[in-house]
Each structure stands twice: as C-alpha cells, then as structure tokens.
Amino acid sequence: MKKIAALILALCLSIAAFSALAEDEIGFYTDEHPEAVAYVSTWVAEDGYWRIEVYDEDSGLKLMIVHTLGDNKEDIWEYSALLDDNQVLAAMPFGLHYQQDTVSGEWLEKYYEDGEADFTLNDSGKLVWTDKKEDAGKGLEFLKIGNFFGGRWMKDDIEVCFYDWYDDEYDIRLYQRGPNEEILKDAIAKGKYDAATDTITATVEFENEEPFDVTFSYDSNNNVVWSGNGEEKAMTYSMITAD
DSSP states (O other), X not given: OHHHHHXXXXXXXXXXXXXXXXXXXXXXXXXXXXXXGGGOEEEEXXXXXXXXXXXXXXXXXXXXXXEEOSTTEEEXXXXXXXXXXXXXXXXXXXXXXXXXXXXTOOEEEEESOOOOEEEEEOTTSXXXXXXXXXXXXXXXXXEEEESOOOEEEEETTEEEEEEEEETTEEEEEEEEEOTTSOEEEEEEEEEEEETTTTEEEEXXXXXXXXXXXXXXXXXXXXXXXXXXXXXXXXXXXXXXXXX
C-alpha cells in the first residue's frame, strides 16, 4: 500500500508541475498560437508504415502515432501536446500506448506510462519524434502529406473503406450494401494521393460494370466527398464492420 500511495503522490506532483509549466510557458490552441498550425497535418515515414496524425481539438493539440505491424496489428501511441516557447510540441506524460487488432478493433495491449515526448520540425521541414521513454522514433523523419484518408465512409448504399497509405497510394475497398447491410457487390481499388490538392483519385470497377474514376476530398465539415460517376456527395463516417 505504501508503494501505491507513493506512486500516486509522485503522479500528482508530476501533473501539478506540468500544469504549472503549461500556465506560464506553454499554449494549447492554434488560434491562440498560430505557429502551431505548421504541425497540424498527417505525417508518414517508411512508406507509410509509420504515421503521425496531429490535429486540433476543442481540448487542444492531439497526436496519434500508428506503426503498422504484421498479423493485422498496429502499435499506437496517443498524446496531448502543448507548444512551448521553443516551438516544440511537448507531449504530456502518461500518454496512452496500446496495440490494436486492425480487423476486430480490439485492444491487445494498453498502458498509461509512456512518459514524455517531443515533436520538432527539422531543417528539411520533416517532423522528428523524440520518445523519452522508449526512443521508439529513433532515426525516423516524417514527411507531411496533408489529410490522411482513413476509416470507413458511407452515403446511401455505398461504403468506402480507406486502408493504409504506402508509396503515395491508398488501398481502398468499396461495398454496395443492401437493406440489411448485406454486401451486394464490392471492388478493390488503388487510390493515388495528390498532396497539392489533398485529394485521392481511384479507378473503381465493380464486377460486371464499366470502370469509372472517383475523386475523394474533404469538405469544411471534415466529411469525405465522393466526386465521380456523375455524382458528388458528402459521405459520413460509417460504423459498419465489413466482412
């Protein structure tokens, strides 16, 4: 019990110290600290097998680091971060680190003891991650690619699933679903990402149908927009799990 009490006390003192530092030297929001906008993007290393997503929420800057592993697994780190006077994103201690099954979505391993981390831009404009606990980011330089198109999006009966990004291409799966969410037909496509326009273009070919080109983009509400085959429609995030 004494060890647990000591650990809790140390944790509280660390959080208090970090909070005091935040009040004096560190800012949360990009509207208050526009220099932080340079960090807000998706960054990739090693052809997309490593990815860092930096985004601005109501509660401040957040980071998610994803390392794609074999056997349908991903190693994931999540941090809240603050911009300090040296223009460094300083991640709060006790960030979340877990491993996830990409098929089932189940957490395979989780813990809350990841410690501190810094994120900086080097002279080449790439993002460098300094993990002060495990040094997991050693030797990695992350390239900015704009928005990351990920997850599952749906409009009417068409569901689009964006998988991982490698070598400027996305693996994309498309489903046409019936009234009870059964899959009526599906297609697999390779999407070419254009950083200049922050869009993806892919050729879709459902079985027994003529192929057609589709361009995917983001609207002002951060919904994916499908443009192609004579249609333009905003898709919403889909909670359906494809078979």
